[in-house]
Amino acid sequence: MRILGISAFYHDSAAALIEDGEIVAAAQEERFTRKKHDAGFPANAVRYCVEAAGAKPSDLDYVVFYEKPFLKFERLLESYLAFAPRGLRSFQMALPLWTREKLFQKDLLRRELKALSPDCDWSSKLLFAEHHQSHAASAFFPSPFEEALVLTMDGVGEWTTTSVALGSGNDLKIIREIRYPHSLGLLYSAFTYYTGFKVNSGEYKVMGLAPYGQPKFAQTILDQLIDVKPDGSFRLSLEYFDYCTGLTMTNAKFDQLFGGPPRKPEQLLTQHHMDLAASVQAVLEEVILRMTSSLARETGTRNLCLAGGVALNCVANGKVLRTGTFEGLWAQPASGDAGGAVGAALAAYHIHKSGSRKLTGHLDGMKGAYLGPSFEQAEIESRLRAAGAEFETCTGCELIQRSVDALVEGKAVGWFQGRMEFGPRALGNRSILGDARSPSMQSLLNLKVKYRESFRPFAPSVLRDDVSEWFEMDADSPYMLLVADVKEERRIAMTPQQQQLFGIDKLNIPRSAIPAVTHVDYSARVQTVHAETNPRYHALISAFKAKTGCPVIVNTSFNIRGEPIVGTPEDAFRCFMGTEIEVLAVGNCFLRKEDQDPRLKNDYRSGFELD
Numbered sequence: 001m002r003i004l005g006i007s008a009f010y011h012d013s014a015a016a017l018i019e020d021g022e023i024v025a026a027a028q029e030e031r032f033t034r035k036k037h038d039a040g041f042p043a044n045a046v047r048y049c050v051e052a053a054g055a056k057p058s059d060l061d062y063v064v065f066y067e068k069p070f071l072k073f074e075r076l077l078e079s080y081l082a083f084a085p086r087g088l089r090s091f092q093m094a095l096p097l098w099t100r101e102k103l104f105q106k107d108l109l110r111r112e113l114k115a116l117s118p119d120c121d122w123s124s125k126l127l128f129a130e131h132h133q134s135h136a137a138s139a140f141f142p143s144p145f146e147e148a149l150v151l152t153m154d155g156v157g158e159w160t161t162t163s164v165a166l167g168s169g170n171d172l173k174i175i176r177e178i179r180y181p182h183s184l185g186l187l188y189s190a191f192t193y194y195t196g197f198k199v200n201s202g203e204y205k206v207m208g209l210a211p212y213g214q215p216k217f218a219q220t221i222l223d224q225l226i227d228v229k230p231d232g233s234f235r236l237s238l239e240y241f242d243y244c245t246g247l248t249m250t251n252a253k254f255d256q257l258f259g260g261p262p263r264k265p266e267q268l269l270t271q272h273h274m275d276l277a278a279s280v281q282a283v284l285e286e287v288i289l290r291m292t293s294s295l296a297r298e299t300g301t302r303n304l305c306l307a308g309g310v311a312l313n314c315v316a317n318g319k320v321l322r323t324g325t326f327e328g329l330w331a332q333p334a335s336g337d338a339g340g341a342v343g344a345a346l347a348a349y350h351i352h353k354s355g356s357r358k359l360t361g362h363l364d365g366m367k368g369a370y371l372g373p374s375f376e377q378a379e380i381e382s383r384l385r386a387a388g389a390e391f392e393t394c395t396g397c398e399l400i401q402r403s404v405d406a407l408v409e410g411k412a413v414g415w416f417q418g419r420m421e422f423g424p425r426a427l428g429n430r431s432i433l434g435d436a437r438s439p440s441m442q443s444l445l446n447l448k449v450k451y452r453e454s455f456r457p458f459a460p461s462v463l464r465d466d467v468s469e470w471f472e473m474d475a476d477s478p479y480m481l482l483v484a485d486v487k488e489e490r491r492i493a494m495t496p497q498q499q500q501l502f503g504i505d506k507l508n509i510p511r512s513a514i515p516a517v518t519h520v521d522y523s524a525r526v527q528t529v530h531a532e533t534n535p536r537y538h539a540l541i542s543a544f545k546a547k548t549g550c551p552v553i554v555n556t557s558f559n560i561r562g563e564p565i566v567g568t569p570e571d572a573f574r575c576f577m578g579t580e581i582e583v584l585a586v587g588n589c590f591l592r593k594e595d596q597d598p599r600l601k602n603d604y605r606s607g608f609e610l611d
Contacts, residue, residue: 001355002059004049005345006018007066007107007134007337010109011037012337014422015045016371017053017060017588022354023142026422027050028338031567036202036611038564041112042341048373057117060125064348066340067131069270071158127352127564129344131157132308135335136174138343138384141309141350141357142365143330148303149295153310154336155185155200164295167305170350170357181244182235184287185310187226188242191280193249196263200309201611204424206277207315208456210520212506213274215282217258217531222283225256234289265610269455285316289323294327303328307343311335311481312424318483321475333479334368334423342366342422368478368533369427371372372420375569380587383569388600391589396536399588402541407553407585414558414584416572417536421565425480426557427527428461428537430565430572432581434516434554436460441516442555443508448580452561453607457525458554460517463541464528466551471515471526480527486512489558491522515588516554517540527555562608578604 005016008029018027025048030036032044050057073381083115105128109526113122129137135152150165150172161183164176186207190201197205228234238244242251247540248262255261292304304326306317311331321329332339349355375383377393384391394402405415407492421427432449434441459480460470468474473484498509512518531558543550556568560579569586576584576591577600584591 001061001349001353002055003345004060004063005045005066005343005348005492006063006135007041007111007340008041009039010337011039011340012336013038013040013042013045014334014343015042015049016345016422018342018349019053021141021346021357023342023346023347023365023371024267025049025418026334026342027373028422028564030564031372034571035562036059036562036564036608041108043112043116046116047102052373057113058120060598062125062348063109063113063122063343064129065105065109066129066134066337067382068128068158070606071130090159099444119355127348129347130160131340132160132163132177133174133309133351134340134343135332136163136165136167136172136343136420137335137347137350138339139330139345140165141170141303142332142342143232143305144359144362144364145303145305145328145330147152147301148305148328148330150305150307151292151295151297152306152308153184154308155189156180156183166299166301170355172347173247176416177548178233181241182240184234184284185308186241186243186249187236188280188284188310190243190249190254191276194254194258194262195276196265196267196269197403198265198611200545204312205453205456207281207313208279208519209269209274210315211519211523212455213271213276213278216275217280218256218282218342221279222286223247224322226287228287228290230290231294232287234287239362246532257266258483269453281315284310284313285319288316289319291529292320293310293323293325297561302326303330307335307339309336312479313398313599314517315483315523317481321473321482328484328488330364332365332478333421333425333427333481333482335481336424338423352589363532366422368530369421369423369425369533370419370429371534372566373589375524376417377521379591380569383457384573384589384591385585386571388597389573389591390595390597391586392592394590395590396588399585399590400536400540400543402590403433403540403583404547404583407433407544408547410435410438410441410572411582412445412580414572414576414581414586415537415540416558416566416569416584416586420536420567425527426555426565427479428529428534428555429553430558430567432486432558434458436516436554437548439510439515444580445554445556450559450561451555457519458517458556459525459526459527460514460552461527461529461537461541463538463545463551463553464530466545467526467528470552471524472586473526476530477526478530478533480525480554483523483524483525485522486514486518486524490514491518515551540562560605560608562605562610574602574604578602
């Protein structure tokens with residue numbers, strides 16, 4: 001049975017295809033259109049998924065949309081009625097869009113699918129899952145657990161903002177919900193907006209900024225903005241927010257509480273903004289820790305699955321794991337709306353059609369998230385030649401050795417291999433790599449390669465067998481969804497004078513033997529690398545370890561700020577020529593910057609809107 005899942009029309013549109021419960025392919029539309037967070041119908045992603053399965057659109061048994069539009073429209077109407085006459089302007093702007101497009105999404109979906117295959121009877125194949133059911137299914141069914149507690153948290157679906165489910169075998173039942181307008185995701189997004197970053201895009205920047213500050217406002221948030229019960233359930237004080245009826249996340253009363261208007265994008269970050277980030281992060285962690293510990297006691301369940309946008313907060317995830325409340329923790333790598341496509345398809349198969357579930361031992365069903373397009377060597381060479389690239393074709397061993405040599409020389413290496421990752425993280429197939437031991441690598445990558453804010457940390461990729469030798473954890477973390485501290489013996493203590501440095505000035509102080517991936521609080525967003533899911537990336541890091549004694553390298557996504565992660569060899573070459581990446585490895589093709597035609601060098605930053 002082939003089932004296609006679709007997420008679309010809000011942000012991060014995506015498609016995913018399963019065959020008899022196995023995830024065969026999944027991709028985000030942004031990787032094809034080059035428009036970050038593309039919300040349109042994922043026509044390119046759908047075509048790819050169907051082709052990757054060796055099928056035709058007519059071979060699909062069902063197409064499942066990840067939420068129910070009528071329930072969402074009901075929430076919109078009831079919210080405006082509840083707050084009337086406030087919000088009239090916002091209502092006047094939203095209603096025409098809903099009546100023109102969103103209320104009739106079933107017809108819109110049929111039209112889009114018909115464009116892919118005109119002769120197919122799509123009406124008989126189209127199903128709809130609920131938003132948080134899709135999230136919960138994406139978290140539980142691919143997990144390695146026979147039974148688990150499933151927690152989903154985001155801004156809002158139709159009505160639900162937080163859901164608790166119990167999964168067992170191929171059964172998944174939601175047992176509890178928190179509903180709009182009370183939302184942990186929207187609370188965090190309010191501070192994302194207030195500190196000058198884009199909502200639904202910049203929340204991870206707030207998380208990265210938090211270690212530079214002190215949680216001075218955490219008690220204010222707990223006293224004024226959110227009432228948190230001992231079991232982690234909560235309600236927001238809506239008088240401080242504007243998202244129910246207005247065009248912004250916060251209002252004048254919020255401004256007054258925190259000392260002024262929201263920061264403008266690109267305005268200088270101050271210690272005040274860092275303290276705000278630290279404060280909302282501390283509150284988020286407190287709510288999640290209360291909730292998870294209470295649920296564990298109540299249900300007796302020893303495994304936890306996570307999804308929804310809040311599950312991308314790897315700092316909070318790491319703290320849950322370290323409590324020891326659960327024996328196993330697994331988070332969906334595409335926890336945001338893109339992953340809803342996977343969940344919708346799995347919900348239809350397991351819940352709607354009672355399809356059986358096959359566990360794969362310690363490995364999960366996401367296959368390392370390597371579910372996107374790949375390119376054969378001959379096609380890579382043809383595409384690179386057409387782009388004007390100069391390259392050498394190597395054996396696999398030669399490519400790895402040359403790349404290791406470049407890393408040891410302090411060069412940034414573009415690494416484009418195998419199938420593209422699904423979700424927001426590059427996991428070693430569409431990555432920019434660097435030497436984690438270099439004290440200048442973090443600054444180099446931020447300012448000269450990624451062209452992004454200097455405060456943002458980079459993640460380490462470490463061989464799974466070596467993770468406990470370098471970090472305070474001994475668990476699988478293949479998707480960069482767990483933060484752990486660097487081991488005490490690998491750290492370099494900061495002097496009293498260095499401790500007094502202001503915020504980002506601390507960034508340039510080496511803090512460990514792997515300074516390029518050590519955040520100012522000695523933490524790191526760890527990716528464990530497994531030979532079973534990515535043998536070439538595993539071989540690269542193994543060769544780097546053999547040469548240097550260090551099994552850790554820097555891994556950041558292959559793109560510049562505001563650009564989706566590269567999807568094709570041409571995308572990789574353009575990014576290579578538009579940045580100060582010195583070496584590029586695409587398949588078995590090895591490229592040096594000095595060998596390229598300088599006329600192909602380009603500054604393409606203006607082609608992407610800053611995130």
